[in-house]
Amino acid sequence: GGGAVRLTLEEENSLHGDLIQQDFMDTYNNLTLKTLMGMEWVSKHCPNASYVVKADSDVFLNLNYLVAQRLSVINMEDCFVGICMHALGIGLTDSPWGMFNMYRLEYNACRFSRLVMVHHYQPDELLNI
Template structure:
């Protein structure tokens, strides 16, 4: 089974050059390892880029809104910049039954520094190298978005909340919304979809989003 998957990955890579494969067990508790390997790869291979985006697999991404509003229409190129849905009141969960359990031995503090939800966030490319560097001084924890926030604290970088005030709207929607073209046209991400749902939504959205 796994050899077949590997063959499919290599075929995809040869045809489209869109696969980066790294040597670690890809599971929930290793997301921090994955994120730091991504940061290191970006810092090494993508120095000419302006921004990068981390996004989960179950996320709808409105590429048009992202590029036109946050990047093209967002003024001069930013540095030390990271934006998404900022969580500023996070606390470690001590319940051993919780998926997000953190023991006091692993994380003794009572609160988290501000961090962006791991569902999806955008950052200036210079931060990849800085976060990779800061990770040398931060003890790993399995919550990758919180861990990035801990690295940002070392760097003295505060994440920026992407939202509009009139009307109040979170551009990085970390809850699922029923699909409606013009609602999705005013978001960067919406969360919680199966692959088939994403294919259906994206096909319709590409055809109709300009009518909003």
């Protein structure tokens, strides 16, 4: 019954102090609210956390394997992302030609509407674009 669940929750909270409550029903349709509540709690109470894991109660999570994985950080961000992808076994694919531009283009509304990224603009130029 509900009384046994309440006693179990009170015991959990008194032993570990790890229960968080808000004013909504814990249903599938409220899962987004539940996740946002958790993210808000983490940002407030764990600002220096290296990472946070959210998992359902029916998920196997191998924390020992998750936290044994370490890569040396390097200051070249794009190279580091590539190293991380390699370590995770994620392959690289070529992007569609011309949709990611690493060089500056003169702005044209029609042309830019079909591009994903164009590089090398000043902040005021980006606001105009």
